[in-house]
Amino acid sequence: MNWSAKIITHKKVKRIAVYFEQNIRMQEKVKECEGAQWSTTKAVWHVEDTIENRFRFDLLPHSQSLPSREGIEQIEKFKNHLRSQRYSSSTVATYSDALKSFLVFYREKPINEITNEDVIIYNNDYILKNKLSASYQNQIVNAIKLFFQTIRETKIVVDKIHRPKRAKLLPNVLSKEEVKLLLEAHSNIKHKTMLSVIYSCGLRCGELLALKPADIDSKRNIVLLKNSKGKKDRIVPLSPKILDMLRDYYKICKPKYYLFEGQTEGRAYEARSLQLILKQALKKTGIKKPVTLHWLRHSYATHLLESGTDLRYIQELLGHNSSKTTEIYTHVSTKNLQQIKSPFDDL
Structure with a gap:
């Protein structure tokens, strides 16, 4: 490449x-x-x-060098292993790039001689020294663990490779009033429908762009999401208002293969173009927050929770493996907080 x-x-x-x-x-x-x-x-x-x-993109001094010949061969084997396990092409590229960084750092050391102590040294002398984020460090740890699970002769004890402590960041959420302003900002029916479907179904950007007309089941009022993150299928409820909007959109735009297509017939709408649509909507509404498309998904989950939907159902709707991932929305819901009276009011 x-x-x-x-x-x-x-x-x-x-x-x-x-x-x-x-x-x-x-x-x-x-x-x-x-x-x-x-x-x-x-x-x-x-x-x-x-x-x-x-x-x-290899713009740091360390990353401009190459791994040893053994390292290059092992990276290729690792890629083949990931592909055989049906990992997505983006995950294969991400994990192999992360492994390359680690093996460049230890290019003078035989791979079967690398120990857990070497992982700690790498984290301190490269990750922390270059001020790389904890999430990026976690990505590299994932790659290292997965790689050494596939190596037969190794001194690494995979279970003892520790991940960085995760920062407990709250998801960014918009109010219902702000969501309504955003969704009504565009007069273009395709632009308006795409943003509305993301919020109304709690979709990831990639899930929206992968939709096909047949995935909209108007008889059962559901949307079928195929091969989503983690290669899982799931269904989400379809709002009657969204169904009407989709019918109007379909009559005008007549998509052929994907539900939302770009200028080239039969090709999915591009993510960067969808991000631009959101940016234009923010400009029209005057909302100054650094809103991303994922904020709409976070807002969907939080608004469901505030309206009384059980957390277990929200977990299913979002496609989360763990309930702990979904529980974070309890920390941004204002439903119970608004019932708390500040002692300042009694002074």
């Missing part, structure tokens, strides 16, 4: 430009970065200039 990256100034802001010939896998790798954009004037994809992105 031939590509290169460099720091550029775009609209007076430093960005990382990524140059490559038409390549689906490389395009997906770039799109994984939050804030990835296509510049029509410079004819290049560009992403935020962060430490993580500098590492991802």
Whole structure:
């Protein structure tokens, strides 16, 4: 895969430009970065200039070197193993890039001699030294653990590789009034329908763009989500109001293969274009919060909880494996908080 990256100034802001010939896998790798954009004037994809992105695109001094020959061979074997396990192409690329960083760090050491202590040294002398985030460190730990589970002769004890302590961040949530403003901001029926379906069904961006007309079951009032995150199918209820909106949209736009298609017939709408639609809606409404598409999913879950929906059902609707993931919405729901009277009121 031939590509290169460099720091550029775009609209007076430093960005990382990524140059490559038409390549689906490389395009997906770039799109994984939050804030990835296509510049029509410079004819290049560009992403935020962060430490993580500098590492991802080989702009840190350490990442410019290569692993040992043994390391390169093992990375290829690791990729083949992940593909045989039906991991998505983006996960294969992410995990193999993370493993490459680790094996470059220990390029002078035979892989079967690497120990748990070496993982700790790597975390301290590379991850922390370069101020990489805990989430990125966690991603690398995932790759290392998965890799060493596939190696027969190793001194690594996989179960003793510790993950970084996760920051307990609350999900970002909009009020119902703010959601309504956003969803009514666009007059274009396709734009309005896409944002409305994301909120009304609690979808991830990728789940919306993968929908096909046959996935909308108007008889049972459900939406079938196939092969979602974790390669799981699930169903979510379909609002009668959304069904009416979808019927109007279908009559006008007449999609052929995907429910929401781009300018090319039969090809799914692009995520970056959908992000731009949200950005335009925010500008029209004057909402200053740094809203992303995922905020609509968080808002859906929180509003369900505040209306009395059982947490177990919300877990199913969101497709969460663990109830602990869903429980985070109890910390942003204001239903019970609003019933608490401040002692200040009695002074």
